[in-house]
Amino acid sequence: MAFLSIPKVPVLRYYKLLRTYLAALRWPVLALCALVALNIGLQLINPQVLRVLIDTGLSSSAAGIAGPALLFAGLALVQLLATISADYAGEWIGWTAANRLRADLLEHCLMQDGSFFQAHPAGELIERIDGDVRGLSGFFAMLTVSLCGNLGLIAGVLAVLFYENSWMGAAMTLFVAAALLTFGRIREWTLPFWVRVGEAGADFYACLGDQLSHTEDTRSSGAEAYALYKFRRMLRQWFPRHMQAGFGFSLMWAASVVILGLGTVLVLALGTYLWTGDSITVGTLYMMLFYMGLLAGPIDQIRDLIGNLQRAEAHLERIGGLLAEVPIIRDPEPGEEAPLGEGPLSVDFRGVRFGYGGESGSVLSDLTFSLQAGQSLGIVGRTGSGKTSVIRLLLRLYDPAEGTVLLGGTDIRRVPLAQLRERVGLVTQEVRILSGSVRDNVTFFASHIPDERIVEVLDQLGLGDWYRALPSGLDTEIRAQGEGLSAGEAQLLALARIFLRNPSLVILDEASSRLDPSTEEKVQQATNRLLQGRTAIVIAHRLNTLRGVDRILVMDGGRIAEQGSRQALTEQPGSRYSRLLRQTSGKETI
Numbered sequence: 001m002a003f004l005s006i007p008k009v010p011v012l013r014y015y016k017l018l019r020t021y022l023a024a025l026r027w028p029v030l031a032l033c034a035l036v037a038l039n040i041g042l043q044l045i046n047p048q049v050l051r052v053l054i055d056t057g058l059s060s061s062a063a064g065i066a067g068p069a070l071l072f073a074g075l076a077l078v079q080l081l082a083t084i085s086a087d088y089a090g091e092w093i094g095w096t097a098a099n100r101l102r103a104d105l106l107e108h109c110l111m112q113d114g115s116f117f118q119a120h121p122a123g124e125l126i127e128r129i130d131g132d133v134r135g136l137s138g139f140f141a142m143l144t145v146s147l148c149g150n151l152g153l154i155a156g157v158l159a160v161l162f163y164e165n166s167w168m169g170a171a172m173t174l175f176v177a178a179a180l181l182t183f184g185r186i187r188e189w190t191l192p193f194w195v196r197v198g199e200a201g202a203d204f205y206a207c208l209g210d211q212l213s214h215t216e217d218t219r220s221s222g223a224e225a226y227a228l229y230k231f232r233r234m235l236r237q238w239f240p241r242h243m244q245a246g247f248g249f250s251l252m253w254a255a256s257v258v259i260l261g262l263g264t265v266l267v268l269a270l271g272t273y274l275w276t277g278d279s280i281t282v283g284t285l286y287m288m289l290f291y292m293g294l295l296a297g298p299i300d301q302i303r304d305l306i307g308n309l310q311r312a313e314a315h316l317e318r319i320g321g322l323l324a325e326v327p328i329i330r331d332p333e334p335g336e337e338a339p340l341g342e343g344p345l346s347v348d349f350r351g352v353r354f355g356y357g358g359e360s361g362s363v364l365s366d367l368t369f370s371l372q373a374g375q376s377l378g379i380v381g382r383t384g385s386g387k388t389s390v391i392r393l394l395l396r397l398y399d400p401a402e403g404t405v406l407l408g409g410t411d412i413r414r415v416p417l418a419q420l421r422e423r424v425g426l427v428t429q430e431v432r433i434l435s436g437s438v439r440d441n442v443t444f445f446a447s448h449i450p451d452e453r454i455v456e457v458l459d460q461l462g463l464g465d466w467y468r469a470l471p472s473g474l475d476t477e478i479r480a481q482g483e484g485l486s487a488g489e490a491q492l493l494a495l496a497r498i499f500l501r502n503p504s505l506v507i508l509d510e511a512s513s514r515l516d517p518s519t520e521e522k523v524q525q526a527t528n529r530l531l532q533g534r535t536a537i538v539i540a541h542r543l544n545t546l547r548g549v550d551r552i553l554v555m556d557g558g559r560i561a562e563q564g565s566r567q568a569l570t571e572q573p574g575s576r577y578s579r580l581l582r583q584t585s586g587k588e589t590i
């Protein structure tokens with residue numbers, strides 16, 4: 001069966017994917033196989049009925065052909081119904097399997113760490129999870145329906161032709177092999193074009209996503225012309241690649257027209273020779289031509305299929321690449337886990353060095369400090385001194401290159417990630433609001449939190465009036481990115497999330513930077529209540545935010561410039577912290 005290996009499809013890879021996503025759809029797939037088999041059987045029987053019809057017509061009266069004619073029409077109708085049902089089932093299976101793959105890809109992305117999202121902008125990931133999977137949904141349906149069906153039909157037609165006349169069978173087998181070989185070669189040649197089209201598409205969507213998420217900045221800085229220039233440059237890069245790939249597809253189409261023409265000539269020549277030698281009847285000659293026509297259908301479809309397989313393979317390659325990205329930050333190995341103890345957690349950094357990789361070098365060096373359970377620490381330092389990087393290490397969004405980070409005395413690499421993220425609550429300046437109800441936004445889908453508790457927290461944070469003005473209370477929908485909320489309100493909602501979650505370590509990274517002074521004062525009081533009985537780390541440029549913290553860490557160039565109790569540092573006139581306090585007295589920020 002030489003022709004089966006001709007398209008050089010990496011069968012094992014496709015098989016693995018098919019098995020994973022189609023195993024759960026076993027019954028629909030079996031029903032589809034039955035429909036395809038019925039279709040093939042009917043297509044093979046029809047020409048036999050046609051031969052009987054022609055030979056009966058030539059040798060007896062017209063009345064004799066009524067039976068075969070009715071049978072022919074009936075079979076054609078059943079075949080039509082089987083085709084429609086198989087198409088429907090194929091589409092359904094394709095969509096269902098593709099949606100499962102989409103969900104798996106999204107889950108895979110959500111498990112990744114910070115470096116992954118640095119390497120893959122959101123637009124590129126959207127193209128992978130949606131665009132590439134959409135391309136593959138056709139592949140699931142095509143491969144199940146078309147490839148198996150068409151190969152089955154070709155095998156059936158060749159078997160019947162061999163049975164009728166071995167010369168005709170041999171000639172048509174050679175013809176089919178040559179056709180599939182040619183399409184396979186063209187496909188191999190054009191596959192890299194499709195991969196490049198896909199890559200250009202992903203770059204384009206990444207650029208588009210970036211531009212659409214920063215429209216305010218682009219407009220306010222008058223950078224529209226540059227944005228459009230970049231957009232057009234992307235389109236210009238995409239276009240020639242599309243043209244090349246399209247040329248490959250046209251070449252395939254032209255080859256199929258020539259090959260099918262040659263096939264018809266072959267059957268006519270051989271059939272006429274056999275008929276003139278009285279080896280076959282006119283009905284048999286017509287039947288053979290009919291079978292040739294039947295072969296043309298699947299060969300034609302396999303041509304398209306190979307073209308689409310090229311695209312599917314390109315989609316598959318990119319999806320495979322994404323799935324192969326293993327997160328650097330992983331759960332501890334079984335047996336290595338050391339869950340966190342109950343209550344507030346102490347924090348220890350021991351000789352930590354860290355960099356973001358690439359050319360950025362070390363961002364944090366020789367970082368050693370401790371914070372007792374239940375104490376609060378304020379981190380101050382100029383922009384870029386490494387404050388946020390400390391927080392990222394605490395949340396294990398990255399691991400340090402050297403040294404250890406301990407929580408409650410346990411190396412956080414040994415703490416299950418889910419537990420770590422549950423016990424450490426973070427509020428940043430950049431608040432992410434989901435499109436969903438107010439309730440879902442503050443509880444993050446934790447349905448056990450009663451509404452009364454939510455309202456109480458909103459009141460504590462000064463959001464009471466805002467909440468009571470909402471048209472549907474907690475069920476009011478907020479649009480994605482928090483449209484309709486001020487930046488300060490969004491920040492308060494993020495604080496409410498933490499209040500409701502009850503974490504053991506609370507981290508506030510510029511969490512009140514967007515609030516007006518009177519709201520900030522209110523929130524400060526509520527936050528002080530929240531922080532009681534918990535460990536807290538507060539990063540602030542406004543030093544008055546740190547009035548209530550126990551300890552201070554001053555950072556400079558990724559190193560600790562000073563650390564100690566806030567009270568003691570405030571009282572030492574020569575300390576960096578007291579200098580900062582003096583410098584900023586009368587000013588808002590350092």
Ligand SMILES: Nc1ncnc2c1ncn2[C@@H]1O[C@H](COP(=O)(O)OP(=O)(O)OP(=O)(O)O)[C@@H](O)[C@H]1O
Nearest residue numbers: 118356360363381382383384385386387388389390
């Ligand atoms: N995702 C990143 N990739 C590469 N380098 C980064 C990344 N985030 C921060 N950096 C670099 O790390 C250094 C410390 O940044 P970090 O955000 O920790 O400082 P920061 O003190 O929190 O600054 P700010 O007060 O402005 O928030 C900076 O030089 C910054 O350029």
